[in-house]
Amino acid sequence: MASNPGSDAALGTQISMHLGSPRVKKLSLTEQEVFYMNCRAAYLTIFKSSLENIISKDQLYLAHNIWSDISIPSRHRRTTALQHAGRNPSQKTINKYWTPQTAKLNFDDFCIILSKEEPTSKAELLKSFKQLDVNDDGSILHSDLYKYLTKRGEKMTQEEVNAVINLADVNADGKFDYIKFCELYMTTSEQCLKTTLERLEADRKLRRQQFGSHMEGSPERDQSPAPKQSPRIIRKDDQETFANKGDTSHSLLSTTRKFKTSVSFTITMSANSNQDSKLTEPNLKDWQCAQSKGCFFLEEDGEVISHQYKMHIPQRSVLYLTIKPLNLSQIEGKCSPWLSVDTALYILKENEDQAEPQLMCFTELQNREVFGWTGELGPGIYWLIPSTTGCRLRKEIKPVTEEAQLVYRDETGELFLTSEFRSTLSEIFEVIDLDGNGLISLEEYNFFELRTSGEKCDEDAWAVCRENFDTKKNELTKQGFMDLHLMEANDREGDPLDLWVTLHSMGYNKALQLTEACPFIINIYAEKCKPKIKAVHMEACSGQLERAICKSVLDRSDAKVMDGYENIIVHTCNYDTWITSIIENKTYNFLQSDDKVIIHINNELSKNCVNNRGLNIFAVEVAPRSTMVCQHVMPLNEQQEWIYYCVYSLIS
Numbered sequence: 001m002a003s004n005p006g007s008d009a010a011l012g013t014q015i016s017m018h019l020g021s022p023r024v025k026k027l028s029l030t031e032q033e034v035f036y037m038n039c040r041a042a043y044l045t046i047f048k049s050s051l052e053n054i055i056s057k058d059q060l061y062l063a064h065n066i067w068s069d070i071s072i073p074s075r076h077r078r079t080t081a082l083q084h085a086g087r088n089p090s091q092k093t094i095n096k097y098w099t100p101q102t103a104k105l106n107f108d109d110f111c112i113i114l115s116k117e118e119p120t121s122k123a124e125l126l127k128s129f130k131q132l133d134v135n136d137d138g139s140i141l142h143s144d145l146y147k148y149l150t151k152r153g154e155k156m157t158q159e160e161v162n163a164v165i166n167l168a169d170v171n172a173d174g175k176f177d178y179i180k181f182c183e184l185y186m187t188t189s190e191q192c193l194k195t196t197l198e199r200l201e202a203d204r205k206l207r208r209q210q211f212g213s214h215m216e217g218s219p220e221r222d223q224s225p226a227p228k229q230s231p232r233i234i235r236k237d238d239q240e241t242f243a244n245k246g247d248t249s250h251s252l253l254s255t256t257r258k259f260k261t262s263v264s265f266t267i268t269m270s271a272n273s274n275q276d277s278k279l280t281e282p283n284l285k286d287w288q289c290a291q292s293k294g295c296f297f298l299e300e301d302g303e304v305i306s307h308q309y310k311m312h313i314p315q316r317s318v319l320y321l322t323i324k325p326l327n328l329s330q331i332e333g334k335c336s337p338w339l340s341v342d343t344a345l346y347i348l349k350e351n352e353d354q355a356e357p358q359l360m361c362f363t364e365l366q367n368r369e370v371f372g373w374t375g376e377l378g379p380g381i382y383w384l385i386p387s388t389t390g391c392r393l394r395k396e397i398k399p400v401t402e403e404a405q406l407v408y409r410d411e412t413g414e415l416f417l418t419s420e421f422r423s424t425l426s427e428i429f430e431v432i433d434l435d436g437n438g439l440i441s442l443e444e445y446n447f448f449e450l451r452t453s454g455e456k457c458d459e460d461a462w463a464v465c466r467e468n469f470d471t472k473k474n475e476l477t478k479q480g481f482m483d484l485h486l487m488e489a490n491d492r493e494g495d496p497l498d499l500w501v502t503l504h505s506m507g508y509n510k511a512l513q514l515t516e517a518c519p520f521i522i523n524i525y526a527e528k529c530k531p532k533i534k535a536v537h538m539e540a541c542s543g544q545l546e547r548a549i550c551k552s553v554l555d556r557s558d559a560k561v562m563d564g565y566e567n568i569i570v571h572t573c574n575y576d577t578w579i580t581s582i583i584e585n586k587t588y589n590f591l592q593s594d595d596k597v598i599i600h601i602n603n604e605l606s607k608n609c610v611n612n613r614g615l616n617i618f619a620v621e622v623a624p625r626s627t628m629v630c631q632h633v634m635p636l637n638e639q640q641e642w643i644y645y646c647v648y649s650l651i652s
Contacts, residue, residue: 053105054106126182145176167181263562290530293326294307294520295431298507299540308383308384309383309535311382316376316377320372321363325338325369325518326519338519344362345363349381350383386522402510404512405420409494431506438478470483552573568587578634579634584622597651600619601619604616604617612631
């Protein structure tokens with residue numbers, strides 16, 4: 001949040017933001033290698049192999065802290081100033097990545113988490129501390145430091161602040177020498193790399209002693225610096241890398257390789273094939289309605305993030321639920337380009353006697369861009385999990401190179417937002433105004449903050465915001481939202497860097513086009529009661545959603561068993577509008593810990609089809625006793641016939 005530099009509260013918040021904001025940037029190759037080795041060293045301190053999973057919040061906390069230990073000087077590891085630097089995670093940070101729906105995380109997930117928790121630079125640290133340096137002498141009075149760190153931003157305890165004040169080499173005469181602190185903090189890069197290399201080399205030597213030279217080709221020898229998403233998707237470009245893993249000596253995707261067994265599916269779909277399952281709206285006269293907006297955001301690795309909701313139904317009633325893309329075009333008659341993105345809503349009921357919510361239904365029927373469901377639900381609390389297949393919400397193929405202008409100065413030198421940028425901010429305001437009342441509440445603003453900076457705005461900072469920007473009923477107006485970003489531009493003396501971080505996080509490209517996000521709107525109509533809906537999370541569309549999709553497919557799919565491997569089953573479900581396939585691996589041998597299988601998928605003979613992987617040929621790993629979504633497939637052109645022809649082959 002942009003803040004008023006003249007306010008004590010804003011200063012505290014600004015320091016907290018600079019020290020704690022998890023900024024993700026594109027690393028050079030050398031930086032990636034260092035980062036990846038640090039991740040591996042931390043992971044292997046706890047686990048025997050990077051193939052093992054993190055199965056508890058405590059393990060994630062411990063692994064994150066060990067990574068912190070690798071990356072900072074030992075004499076400063078316990079200083080909680082480093083918590084604000086993203087190097088010693090608070091419970092709040094851990095809770096962001098380990099939610100009640102999280103069952104496990106793998107090494108790739110761990111790398112992605114740490115990439116989002118990158119520490120700040122020396123210049124940013126100095127700039128943040130300097131705002132508290134009232135005498136401009138490179139130091140801060142202990143009394144001032146205590147006040148800011150315990151009262152503003154992400155608050156520290158008295159004991160934590162004392163730990164900072166008691167550091168002998170950066171404190172003297174009742175003052176904290178922040179320049180010396182920053183120098184000490186930033187001078188250990190070479191030492192960190194050396195320590196990490198020594199740890200990894202010692203680990204390799206130990207494994208070679210135990211298992212012989214074969215370990216040179218083991219999974220732990222892979223030095224690829226780029227974190228990969230899970231489950232592992234093997235592309236043609238990955239042939240050489242993956243072939244060096246384990247005992248595999250040839251490309252997994254080689255067309256000449258002999259598969260153990262295969263099954264195939266063929267489904268022919270006519271043009272506009274969803275006509276038979278068209279959504280019909282009931283007579284909604286006298287029905288009560290609840291509504292909320294939200295958005296799908298496309299991450300760099302192709303993962304989709306979205307709002308998730310809870311719905312309260314006070315009594316049994318017939319419901320009509322819909323979800324559709326939100327048209328933000330301010331030009332009459334012009335439609336937003338993302339209206340072709342498919343959307344769905346999975347409804348799960350919370351039960352006290354069950355650990356997992358129970359899938360009740362999902363919005364399967366379609367009428368143009370609207371997907372909906374009609375039926376009866378009993379009283380209770382329900383999860384509403386939005387979903388998109390990813391077939392049409394894709395990364396830009398040809399990125400825009402020319403950058404739009406966001407700010408300008410008039411003849412007097414005063415800074416203003418350009419009309420194009422103001423129009424974009426107006427769109428963003430409409431998206432984050434979840435309840436559609438024309439104002440932004442603290443809760444709504446915090447979803448925006450989590451998306452753009454990874455942090456939340458607390459009550460104190462929100463009070464400063466209300467004092468300095470236009471508000472109504474304690475909520476931020478559109479004009480206040482505009483002025484907030486103008487202040488942010490002024491704080492940077494017209495440099496639009498931070499503004500672009502916000503825009504890219506919200507899915508906009510350099511031409512101010514919304515290309516990597518899809519806003520949507522949910523409507524709930526109830527015949528006999530007043531429904532309620534509330535956004536509660538903004539998370540990856542995985543975990544609970546994946547289980548819900550698998551359950552919906554298993555309930556009605558065409559299943560084929562791999563010949564000779566009765567525990568490997570491919571399920572394909574035709575929803576008229578799209579096709580989903582999942583792979584089930586029932587294999588489990590208590591004498592063997594790794595019963596995963598690798599399935600090769602070939603879509604080359606499909607016609608007029610697009611899948612969410614973006615590849616005609618790929619392979620996936622399926623863990624033992626698990627079910628995973630393999631792919632979603634949709635027509636490229638709905639006005640033409642499309643043929644789904646896919647061959648699933650067992651590699652290992």
